[in-house]
Amino acid sequence: MSRPLLTSRDWFGKVSAAAVLGFTLALALTCTFATLFSTDADVFSAQRQFAMWLASPIWCAILGLCFLFRSGARAWACLALANLGAWAFYVAARLLLG
Numbered sequence: 785m786s787r788p789l790l791t792s793r794d795w796f797g798k799v800s801a802a803a804v805l806g807f808t809l810a811l812a813l814t815c816t817f818a819t820l821f822s823t824d825a826d827v828f829s830a831q832r833q834f835a836m837w838l839a840s841p842i843w844c845a846i847l848g849l850c851f852l853f854r855s856g857a858r859a860w861a862c863l864a865l866a867n868l869g870a871w872a873f874y875v876a877a878r879l880l881l882g
Contacts, residue, residue: 797856
């Protein structure tokens with residue numbers, strides 16, 4: 785049985801998943817970056833500013849790659865699992881580095 789080709793069908797489901805869950809995933813990744821690589825509590829440190837500006841390219845990349853999912857439901861499921869993993873890693877990093 786052949787696999788279905790990638791199409792632009794169900795684009796609304798894919799884009800809405802990337803817009804909502806991609807944003808929260810970008811936040812989780814940048815918060816984790818700031819937690820792991822920032823040595824001080826200063827909000828205006830170079831590492832924290834870099835993390836802040838890193839959120840936009842990550843979110844744009846997720847929005848651009850969302851059409852590689854086979855369906856909107858798969859996009860929602862995969863991005864939800866990625867969010868769970870990223871936020872769990874962030875909480876673990878915060879607890880360990882506290």
